[in-house]
Amino acid sequence: MSTVALETHSITKTYKSDLGVIQAVDDVSFQVRAGEFVALVGPSGSGKTTMLSILAALLSPTAGQIWLDGQDLSKLNEAQRVRLRRDKIGFTFQANNLVPYLSALENVELMLRLNNRMDKAGHLRAQELLARLGLGERMRNLPSQMSGGQQQRVAIARALIHNPSLVLADEPTASLDTERAFQVVKTFASLIHENQRAGIMVTHDLRMVEFVDRVLQMRDGKLVKTYTTRNEILDLARGNHHKAHPLDHGV
Amino acid sequence: MQRFLLPFYLALKEMWRNKGRFLLVSLVIALITLLVLFVAALGEGLGNGNREYLAKLNADLLVYQAKSDLLISASRIPRSQLGNLRRVAGVADVGSIATSNVTLILPLGAASLKVSMIGVEPGRPGEPRVVAGRQLTTLEAKDALVDRNVMLRTHIQLGDTLTMRVTQGTSDQFYTLRVVGITDSQQYSLVPSIFVPYFTWDRVRPKSEAEVTSPSQVFNIAALKLANPADADTVRQHIEAEVLNTQVVTIPKAIEAVPGYTAQQNTIQTQGVFTLLIGVLVIGGFFQIQVLQKVAQIGVLKAIGTSNPIVAAASVVQIILTTVLGVGIGGLGALLLSLSFPPTVPIVFNGQSSAVAVAALLLIGPIGGLVSIRYAVRIEPLRALGL
Numbered sequence: 001m002s003t004v005a006l007e008t009h010s011i012t013k014t015y016k017s018d019l020g021v022i023q024a025v026d027d028v029s030f031q032v033r034a035g036e037f038v039a040l041v042g043p044s045g046s047g048k049t050t051m052l053s054i055l056a057a058l059l060s061p062t063a064g065q066i067w068l069d070g071q072d073l074s075k076l077n078e079a080q081r082v083r084l085r086r087d088k089i090g091f092t093f094q095a096n097n098l099v100p101y102l103s104a105l106e107n108v109e110l111m112l113r114l115n116n117r118m119d120k121a122g123h124l125r126a127q128e129l130l131a132r133l134g135l136g137e138r139m140r141n142l143p144s145q146m147s148g149g150q151q152q153r154v155a156i157a158r159a160l161i162h163n164p165s166l167v168l169a170d171e172p173t174a175s176l177d178t179e180r181a182f183q184v185v186k187t188f189a190s191l192i193h194e195n196q197r198a199g200i201m202v203t204h205d206l207r208m209v210e211f212v213d214r215v216l217q218m219r220d221g222k223l224v225k226t227y228t229t230r231n232e233i234l235d236l237a238r239g240n241h242h243k244a245h246p247l248d249h250g251v
Numbered sequence: 252m253q254r255f256l257l258p259f260y261l262a263l264k265e266m267w268r269n270k271g272r273f274l275l276v277s278l279v280i281a282l283i284t285l286l287v288l289f290v291a292a293l294g295e296g297l298g299n300g301n302r303e304y305l306a307k308l309n310a311d312l313l314v315y316q317a318k319s320d321l322l323i324s325a326s327r328i329p330r331s332q333l334g335n336l337r338r339v340a341g342v343a344d345v346g347s348i349a350t351s352n353v354t355l356i357l358p359l360g361a362a363s364l365k366v367s368m369i370g371v372e373p374g375r376p377g378e379p380r381v382v383a384g385r386q387l388t389t390l391e392a393k394d395a396l397v398d399r400n401v402m403l404r405t406h407i408q409l410g411d412t413l414t415m416r417v418t419q420g421t422s423d424q425f426y427t428l429r430v431v432g433i434t435d436s437q438q439y440s441l442v443p444s445i446f447v448p449y450f451t452w453d454r455v456r457p458k459s460e461a462e463v464t465s466p467s468q469v470f471n472i473a474a475l476k477l478a479n480p481a482d483a484d485t486v487r488q489h490i491e492a493e494v495l496n497t498q499v500v501t502i503p504k505a506i507e508a509v510p511g512y513t514a515q516q517n518t519i520q521t522q523g524v525f526t527l528l529i530g531v532l533v534i535g536g537f538f539q540i541q542v543l544q545k546v547a548q549i550g551v552l553k554a555i556g557t558s559n560p561i562v563a564a565a566s567v568v569q570i571i572l573t574t575v576l577g578v579g580i581g582g583l584g585a586l587l588l589s590l591s592f593p594p595t596v597p598i599v600f601n602g603q604s605s606a607v608a609v610a611a612l613l614l615i616g617p618i619g620g621l622v623s624i625r626y627a628v629r630i631e632p633l634r635a636l637g638l
Contacts, residue, residue: 058554058632079558085632086556093551099261100548101268114556116254142268158555 005198011064026221042218090159094171149180210237258564277577284581294519296597304439310474321508346375347470370452376474384432395428400443534619550634574616
C-alpha cells in the first residue's frame with residue numbers, strides 16, 4: 001500500500017463580499033496517495049478551482065489543515081510557500097501554460113533551473129521525457145510553433161521533471177479537441193502512476209475521468225460524493241451515472 | 252548559483268526571442284541619448300564661446316571699474332591705475348585687457364569675419380599661450396596671435412597678413428597685422444579672438460570722434476596673478492580699498508556675469524532635464540505595457556515557484572541592457588554626427604558634461620522601469636489560474 005502524499009482536513013475558505021460571506025470551500029477532507037490520480041469535478045462555481053489553489057499553496061484556507069509529505073501547508077509563510085511550489089508541486093494550467101520565449105526543452109528545464117538541479121543528467125532527462133510524450137522533434141520549438149495539445153504535453157513534462165510529490169492540473173483539456181484531450185489525460189495518468197506521484201486534475205469534462213483512480217465531486221463548496229470503483233468512474237465518464245446531480249455534469 | 256543566474260537567463264532569452272521589440276525601445280533611447288548629448292554639447296559649446304577666454308586666463312582675480320555691473324565692455328580703467336594695482340601687497344603680476352570688435356577682410360571674395368580684438372600685454376596675465384608660432388614680444392609690433400577658430404573659419408596660416416577694417420571717428424581705416432602665433436580656442440562673447448599688444452590695440456581699435464583726438468589710454472579689465480592664490484580675498488579687499496573706483500572678482504564670478512551666460516546655461520539645462528523626463532516616461536511606458544501584456548505569464552512563473560526577487564531582477568536586467576544598448580547606440584551616433592558639423596557650429600563634447608549626461612541617461616531606464624517592476628512583483632500567482 002502506497003503512502004499518503006496529500007491529506008486535507010476540514011478545509012474551509014470564505015470570502016467577504018458586498019453580498020455577505022461566500023463559502024467557496026466548505027469543510028473538505030480527503031487524502032491522495034502517492035501514485036494515485038484523482039479528478040476533482042463539479043459545475044462552475046462549485047469551489048474546485050479554489051480548492052486547487054489551496055492545494056497549490058497559492059491561497060491560504062480560512063480554516064483546516066493540509067499536509068503534503070507530512071508538512072503542514074497552513075503554517076508556511078510566503079517564502080516557504082514559494083519554495084514548496086518550486087520543490088514539491090508540479091503544475092499545468094488551462095492556458096498560457098508555457099513561457100512563450102523559451103523552447104519546449106527550455107520550458108521543461110526551467111523547473112530544474114528553479115530548483116538548482118540543472119545539469120547534464122537533467123538535460124538528458126528532460127529530452128527523454130519530451131520524447132516519451134511524443135515531442136522528440138519539437139524540443140527546439142517555441143510554444144507559438146506548437147499546437148495546444150503539444151503545449152499541454154510540454155506542460156506535463158515540466159510538471160513532472162523535478163519529481164514533485166504532488167502534480168496539479170487545472171482543466172488541462174479545456175482548449176483541446178476530444179481526441180487530443182483523451183491523449184493528454186491518458187499520458188498524464190500513466191506518468192503519474194509510473195512515477196508514483198500524487199496527481200489531482202480539476203476538470204469540468206466528465207469524459208476525462210475515465211483515466212483516473214478516484215473522482216471527488218464538489219458542489220457549492222462541499223465534497224458531495226466520491227467515486228472509487230472502476231465501474232462507478234466509467235459510468236460517470238460515459239454519462240450513465242443516475243445518481244449524479246444534473247448540475248454535476250459540467251458546463 | 253543556477254537560481255542566481257536565472258534572472259539573466261530569463262531576461263536574455265526573452266530579449267533574444269523578441270529582438271525587434273527591444274531593439275525598437277533601444278532605438279528610442281538612442282534618439283533621446285542623441286538629443287540629450289547634443290543639448291549638453293550645445294550648452295558646452297555656447298558656454299565655451301562665451302567664457303572660453305576668461306576661463307583659460309592665467310590669472311587669479313579680475314579688476315573691473317566699480318559699478319560697471321561686471322560688464323567688460325562697460326568697464327573702463329585708466330592705464331595710470333596699472334602701477335597702483337602692481338603696488339598692492341600680494342599682487343605678483345598685472346596685465347591689462349582691452350577688447351573691441353573688428354572685422355577681418357578676407358581675400359578671394361570670402362565673407363568678412365567679425366572677431367574680438369583683445370589687447371594684452373606680452374608676457375603678462377591676459378596673453379594666452381600659443382600652441383604654434385611664438386608669443387607676442389613687443390608692445391607696439393603689428394604682431395597678432397589668432398585663436399584656432401579664426402584659422403578654421405578663414406584658413407589663415409601662421410605668417411599670413413591680416414587686414415582689418417575699423418571705424419575711427421567717421422572714417423573707415425584699414426590696418427594690417429602679421430600672424431605670429433596660434434592659440435587654442437579662445438572665443439569671447441561667441442566670436443573668435445585675435446590678440447594684439449595693448450598699444451597696437453589702442454591705435455587700431457574702433458574709436459569715436461572724441462577718442463581719436465584724446466591722448467588718454469584706458470583698458471577694460473586687469474588680470475591679476477597673486478603671489479599666493481589662497482590670499483585672494485584679502486588682496487581683493489586691499490585693492491578695492493587702495494585703488495580708486497575698482498571692483499575685484501574671481502574668474503568664476505566674472506564668467507557668471509558675462510551677459511546672457513547664466514540665462515543661456517539655465518535654458519539649456521532645463522531642455523536637457525525635460526528631455527530626460529520624456530525619456531523616463533517613454534521607457535516607463537514601454538516596460539509597463541510589456542508587463543501588462545505578460546500578467547498571465549508572470550502569474551505562471553510565480554505559480555511554479557519563481558520568487559519575486561527573480562521576477563524583479565529579470566526586469567531590472569532587461570531595463571539595464573535595453574538602456575545601455577540605447578545609450579551606446581545614441582552615444583556613437585552623436586559622436587559620428589558631430590564629426591560632420593562645421594567648426595562654426597558651437598557643439599563641444601566635453602568629457603565631464605557628456606559623462607554627466609550619459610550617467611543621467613543610464614539612470615532614466617531603471618527610474619522609468621520602477622513602476623513596471625513594482626507592478627510585476629505585485630502580480631498574484633493566482634493569475635495563472637485566471638483568478
